[in-house]
Amino acid sequence: MITEYHRPQTMDDALKLLAQPNTLPLGGGTKINSPAFKDRDFAVVDLQALDLKRILRSGYTLEIGATATLQQLLESADAPAALQQAIRQEASLNIRNAATVAGTLVSADGRSPFAAAMLALDAKLDIRYSTTESRISNIGEFLALRPAGLITLVSIPLNAKFAYEQVARTPADVPIVCAALAQWNSGRTRLALGGYGANPLLAMDGTEADGLESAARNTFHEAIDQWASAEYRMDVAATLAKRCLASLNTAPPTESD
Numbered sequence: 001m002i003t004e005y006h007r008p009q010t011m012d013d014a015l016k017l018l019a020q021p022n023t024l025p026l027g028g029g030t031k032i033n034s035p036a037f038k039d040r041d042f043a044v045v046d047l048q049a050l051d052l053k054r055i056l057r058s059g060y061t062l063e064i065g066a067t068a069t070l071q072q073l074l075e076s077a078d079a080p081a082a083l084q085q086a087i088r089q090e091a092s093l094n095i096r097n098a099a100t101v102a103g104t105l106v107s108a109d110g111r112s113p114f115a116a117a118m119l120a121l122d123a124k125l126d127i128r129y130s131t132t133e134s135r136i137s138n139i140g141e142f143l144a145l146r147p148a149g150l151i152t153l154v155s156i157p158l159n160a161k162f163a164y165e166q167v168a169r170t171p172a173d174v175p176i177v178c179a180a181l182a183q184w185n186s187g188r189t190r191l192a193l194g195g196y197g198a199n200p201l202l203a204m205d206g207t208e209a210d211g212l213e214s215a216a217r218n219t220f221h222e223a224i225d226q227w228a229s230a231e232y233r234m235d236v237a238a239t240l241a242k243r244c245l246a247s248l249n250t251a252p253p254t255e256s257d
Helices: 011-018 070-075 081-090 101-107 113-120 139-145 212-219 230-250
Strands: 002-006 023-026 042-046 055-058 061-065 124-128 134-138 150-157 160-167 177-184 189-194 201-206
Touching: 011 023, 011 042, 011 150, 070 081, 070 101, 081 113, 081 160, 081 177, 101 113, 101 139, 101 150, 113 139, 113 160, 113 177, 113 189, 124 139, 134 139, 160 230, 177 230, 189 212, 189 230, 201 212, 212 230
Parallel strands: 002 042, 023 042
Antiparallel strands: 055 061, 061 150, 124 134, 124 150, 160 177, 177 189, 189 201
16 A cells, blocks of 8 residues: 655656655556555655656657656657557556556556557667666667666657557457567568567567568467467467558658658
8 A cells, every 4th residue: 555655846856755665656556556556565756746748759759758648649649550559459548548658668568569569669768767877778678677767758769660460359458469560761670579478579670571470470489378379379470460561561651760
């Protein structure tokens, strides 16, 4: 349960509070209010006053404040259509209105459509570790290591074509297999797969799309759980990757790198 509540007015004050033991940041509150936290005692640092909700286009980059909600991003005119689709698959409208972009990434597992999409887009995260230490981390590193700092900004490219496909038990369910594919004018191609495990998986980051289906199959060769066999996931991942690539090939050209 929440034992202390703080609402700092500056980033420095927030970081000092978050350095205390058993203290968590509070954005949308969708995870802190979940059953996973019911037997824990902790303080919270409300981030509402820190002006981290803005979504701004800067050249070929979309800069997303950490406490912007999933619904805000979905409704942004600059958000790629396939990213909007992944966000719809991530959560219901009520949850999207509360859940923050950063909070969703912090709590994401391998079945998160949003995390898979951000992995394919090679999102960059501005992370503050203290009042004097910060760094920019790529999304793959973040998902693998889950560092303890405070995400303040998430940036994604707008000069890449992007596609998302998934298979689930129902249209509203989280995926059993999902594929997110980004491709730049230079030919660089990134394929991320989700629907299994602790994190979405990067299946390809190459200079072209050759071998895309094989990469999808190889990535899921051990992806067995209660929802599906590895063989099923391998076949579906290859099919979804192929669909994503076909979608990119029929999409209008992107702005220059």
